[in-house]
Amino acid sequence: MHAVLSPQELALTALGATLLAEILTQDDTEIERYSRDGTGDHYARPLAVVRPRSVEEVSLLMRCCHEHRIHVVPQGGLTGLVGAAVPSFPGGEVVVSLERMNTVRSVNPIDFTMVVEAGCILEEAKRAAEELDCLLPITFGAQGSCRLGGNVATNAGGFNVLRYGMTRDLVLGLEVVLADGRVWNGLRTLRKDNRGYDLKQLFIGSEGTLGIVTAVALKLFPRPTQVETALVGLASVEDAMALYARARRECSDLLSAFELLLRGCIEIAIDAQVGLEDPLSQPYPVYVLLETAAGGRVDLRALVEDFLGHTDGLVLDGVIASNRAQAARLWRLREVMVETQGRGGRYLRTDVSVPISSIASFVAQSLAALAQAHPEARVVTYGHVGDGNIHMNVVPPLGMPPETMDDLFHAAEDIIFDVIDRHGGSISAEHGIGRVKQKAYLKRADALTLELASRIKDAFDPRHLLSEGRILPLRDV
Amino acid sequence: MHAVLSPQELALTALGATLLAEILTQDDTEIERYSRDGTGDHYARPLAVVRPRSVEEVSLLMRCCHEHRIHVVPQGGLTGLVGAAVPSFPGGEVVVSLERMNTVRSVNPIDFTMVVEAGCILEEAKRAAEELDCLLPITFGAQGSCRLGGNVATNAGGFNVLRYGMTRDLVLGLEVVLADGRVWNGLRTLRKDNRGYDLKQLFIGSEGTLGIVTAVALKLFPRPTQVETALVGLASVEDAMALYARARRECSDLLSAFELLLRGCIEIAIDAQVGLEDPLSQPYPVYVLLETAAGGRVDLRALVEDFLGHTDGLVLDGVIASNRAQAARLWRLREVMVETQGRGGRYLRTDVSVPISSIASFVAQSLAALAQAHPEARVVTYGHVGDGNIHMNVVPPLGMPPETMDDLFHAAEDIIFDVIDRHGGSISAEHGIGRVKQKAYLKRADALTLELASRIKDAFDPRHLLSEGRILPLRDV
Numbered sequence: 043m044h045a046v047l048s049p050q051e052l053a054l055t056a057l058g059a060t061l062l063a064e065i066l067t068q069d070d071t072e073i074e075r076y077s078r079d080g081t082g083d084h085y086a087r088p089l090a091v092v093r094p095r096s097v098e099e100v101s102l103l104m105r106c107c108h109e110h111r112i113h114v115v116p117q118g119g120l121t122g123l124v125g126a127a128v129p130s131f132p133g134g135e136v137v138v139s140l141e142r143m144n145t146v147r148s149v150n151p152i153d154f155t156m157v158v159e160a161g162c163i164l165e166e167a168k169r170a171a172e173e174l175d176c177l178l179p180i181t182f183g184a185q186g187s188c189r190l191g192g193n194v195a196t197n198a199g200g201f202n203v204l205r206y207g208m209t210r211d212l213v214l215g216l217e218v219v220l221a222d223g224r225v226w227n228g229l230r231t232l233r234k235d236n237r238g239y240d241l242k243q244l245f246i247g248s249e250g251t252l253g254i255v256t257a258v259a260l261k262l263f264p265r266p267t268q269v270e271t272a273l274v275g276l277a278s279v280e281d282a283m284a285l286y287a288r289a290r291r292e293c294s295d296l297l298s299a300f301e302l303l304l305r306g307c308i309e310i311a312i313d314a315q316v317g318l319e320d321p322l323s324q325p326y327p328v329y330v331l332l333e334t335a336a337g338g339r340v341d342l343r344a345l346v347e348d349f350l351g352h353t354d355g356l357v358l359d360g361v362i363a364s365n366r367a368q369a370a371r372l373w374r375l376r377e378v379m380v381e382t383q384g385r386g387g388r389y390l391r392t393d394v395s396v397p398i399s400s401i402a403s404f405v406a407q408s409l410a411a412l413a414q415a416h417p418e419a420r421v422v423t424y425g426h427v428g429d430g431n432i433h434m435n436v437v438p439p440l441g442m443p444p445e446t447m448d449d450l451f452h453a454a455e456d457i458i459f460d461v462i463d464r465h466g467g468s469i470s471a472e473h474g475i476g477r478v479k480q481k482a483y484l485k486r487a488d489a490l491t492l493e494l495a496s497r498i499k500d501a502f503d504p505r506h507l508l509s510e511g512r513i514l515p516l517r518d519v
Numbered sequence: 520m521h522a523v524l525s526p527q528e529l530a531l532t533a534l535g536a537t538l539l540a541e542i543l544t545q546d547d548t549e550i551e552r553y554s555r556d557g558t559g560d561h562y563a564r565p566l567a568v569v570r571p572r573s574v575e576e577v578s579l580l581m582r583c584c585h586e587h588r589i590h591v592v593p594q595g596g597l598t599g600l601v602g603a604a605v606p607s608f609p610g611g612e613v614v615v616s617l618e619r620m621n622t623v624r625s626v627n628p629i630d631f632t633m634v635v636e637a638g639c640i641l642e643e644a645k646r647a648a649e650e651l652d653c654l655l656p657i658t659f660g661a662q663g664s665c666r667l668g669g670n671v672a673t674n675a676g677g678f679n680v681l682r683y684g685m686t687r688d689l690v691l692g693l694e695v696v697l698a699d700g701r702v703w704n705g706l707r708t709l710r711k712d713n714r715g716y717d718l719k720q721l722f723i724g725s726e727g728t729l730g731i732v733t734a735v736a737l738k739l740f741p742r743p744t745q746v747e748t749a750l751v752g753l754a755s756v757e758d759a760m761a762l763y764a765r766a767r768r769e770c771s772d773l774l775s776a777f778e779l780l781l782r783g784c785i786e787i788a789i790d791a792q793v794g795l796e797d798p799l800s801q802p803y804p805v806y807v808l809l810e811t812a813a814g815g816r817v818d819l820r821a822l823v824e825d826f827l828g829h830t831d832g833l834v835l836d837g838v839i840a841s842n843r844a845q846a847a848r849l850w851r852l853r854e855v856m857v858e859t860q861g862r863g864g865r866y867l868r869t870d871v872s873v874p875i876s877s878i879a880s881f882v883a884q885s886l887a888a889l890a891q892a893h894p895e896a897r898v899v900t901y902g903h904v905g906d907g908n909i910h911m912n913v914v915p916p917l918g919m920p921p922e923t924m925d926d927l928f929h930a931a932e933d934i935i936f937d938v939i940d941r942h943g944g945s946i947s948a949e950h951g952i953g954r955v956k957q958k959a960y961l962k963r964a965d966a967l968t969l970e971l972a973s974r975i976k977d978a979f980d981p982r983h984l985l986s987e988g989r990i991l992p993l994r995d996v
Contacts, residue, residue: 349816
């Protein structure tokens, strides 16, 4: 007599019969590192981890999963912030890590394009582009560990969006394995192609729910030969936004980053005691880290000096980095602040956007509401304000018990999102929805949007096997 | 006894009972101008023409059409080149002209955004942006009569794509009436918004087959305060593309147009006898019309002079316009060539793209093949080569009988598309598929792409009432 096998055991038997042993693992120690993402907030063990080395192996895997109705979640660098890539389906999920598909297939400096596999680490792709004097402009803190498939799946943003756009704007083509294992080949490097529906757009930003991206063709730019980085102190967020309006007009589309930091951010970086000093001669309420970049025949230094020298009093003080090391130190202030803002513990991250003209009003109203309701919390405010994008994070006081902390996070998020709603903003500017923002998303999305999204999910993944329960709720069965 | 009504008569009765008389017309004279598009190649009378004044009226119309299964085709400025907007469904189609919904709702020079109704003429939207010192960068020949809903539906390209992207890259939000009359409200002006699937992407470039765009939110740029226009003569397409590679690197992302014209194009413009003279002191095989644009603090004139003065012999001769009138005259060469290339008769238009590095090879191979097979035809070659986009048009000899002409067009198109296939290119870079390119598209598209596209069509327009038979074939019933 045979023992009755659970669905999980049946799934593992099917996978074991289909896949080569070297790409399938259930080893407890090994699968541990696929069980938790970079936030540390989400943990669940996968049924198994599959690490395919080719699109054919991903296809084989998905054919098997489709036949046996096995749930799958694709994983890149596990740097996402909304809990989408860690297993969560109640019956268990198989993790497909793309990490072994990490080749830069080609870089073409005439076409300004590159083709990379989904598991390629962003920084390595950037370096490969640089070697041929090209720029892959996706730039953000996690670039040393995030992978391009994940950047595509989340439509990653970052520092340079105001000049070069989101990841969506840089994707020329995709290769995708569908839920039933068929391979959709849209891996083209054409800059203009109006042949029928642009299917690749659906996969970009869909957080792994519609297909598994296995390779990406990207648009590149000339690698700037000059970069000028400056940090300036201002009296208010209003003044920072007035400076932004001038910068857009006077820096001739050469502005590549415009990062707002409130004074508290600078203090966090200094307090981290990693050798960073107050960057200007005295404290200012608001700082902007701005960068311009250009190719050959522009005197960028003169342009930036001229611009910052004629701001009609908006800029109270400032420093323009005189070399790359100084520029790196200015950026380091921001990095250290991001890394240490949570004092090593949990904190509430938000990632909201409003129309650019509403930034100052949004910041003022939400800081006032938070200060009134939760004077005990530390609020850290910064963001890519040239895109209308603010990260307003809430750090609990030291020693707060976990339950109180959860209450604080919920209450603070409600306060921030209420202000966002009043400004016609978005509760997720660049991080996505995943599971962390799902409740807030579903509460605000209109019924027609959700219906159309569900129809697309049904059209692409009729058995709901891919990243089920992210963005859209788990399907009732 | 009542006469039995035809489906067409029933449709008209239902529309008459639903819609106000002032927006519905069946008047023979009036509907004539909705029966033919700008190419003159397509003609069919609509069942009726509806000219709604609001999204509510579009919604009411579509509810009625959905209930009574009436086929509908949305129309903008009728400037499309692939026969998508003229009635074509065998049982007859109702035209929905958006021309009365032509308001510029708002322009925001801080956010660099504008909101316009779908029937707004592109040039009027551009002018409204300019009044607030902003630039709406969509630019092409038909801008004086095309309408923004059509630009979105076709993902329009044009001269400035290499710097500012296609229409898709400029759309921040849409309002769309679905096939069943429900209104999808995605009319946002946020620059970053990663909340779930980006549904608006589906409507962009879908040629009216998935919904009727009624309003658009667009991304603007600072209006350039300096523009430099130059026309240069070169020895070959290879040299033109080498110049492009340098221009991208040395003009610091300030290059806004790079138009290739073979010598024949210049001759067409001169022969048109509208007062245009040979622009350089002697003829050259190849010309490039290039434009750079910048805001405040760049000496653009010096940059362009410096760039064109150091091309290591690539540029054989050239002129930089010294004022706006001179610049307009240089552009006029191109416009007149486009307008008069067909000698007032029919000609074959193509709109193909290849990777930028393949432009020279594509042009050489297709011109050689055409010259060998059809020495009687005149081939006109020009294009937005900075995007890899070439228009290679075939003009029949004077007096060729219509049947021979059709044969020539088919044969010439096959020759050009064969070379495109060998270069991994696209048979439609910016014009779309519509009906004109449908056969060539369906022949080349893989089965999975067509299946996914059909699933999307079914999800958004289950009764197949909207622009049926464009892009995808008519559904078997």
